[in-house]
Amino acid sequence: MLGYGVALLRYAGVRARLARSAGGSDAGASALEWAIIAAVVVVAASIIGAVVINLVREKAANLEDCANQPVGSECGTG
Numbered sequence: 001m002l003g004y005g006v007a008l009l010r011y012a013g014v015r016a017r018l019a020r021s022a023g024g025s026d027a028g029a030s031a032l033e034w035a036i037i038a039a040v041v042v043v044a045a046s047i048i049g050a051v052v053i054n055l056v057r058e059k060a061a062n063l064e065d066c067a068n069q070p071v072g073s074e075c076g077t078g
Helices: 002-021 031-067
Strands: none
Touching (some): 002 031
8 A cells, every 4th residue: 555655656756857847837746746645644644553553452451461460470571
């Protein structure tokens, strides 16, 4: 999914270079390019958020398992 966003960004960059070389005076990004950039950022943030949530849930489960063990016993470090 992230590879698709990278491909879209590359396409937008190539399109911008072609517009500049063709004498286009529009140096800014178009609305479509901004939408593509925003979509890539949202996908990246979603992936990072999912990873963080999974780590927190894993650590919370480990903490709960260790909290239910008798004092002095071994508990998992994972």
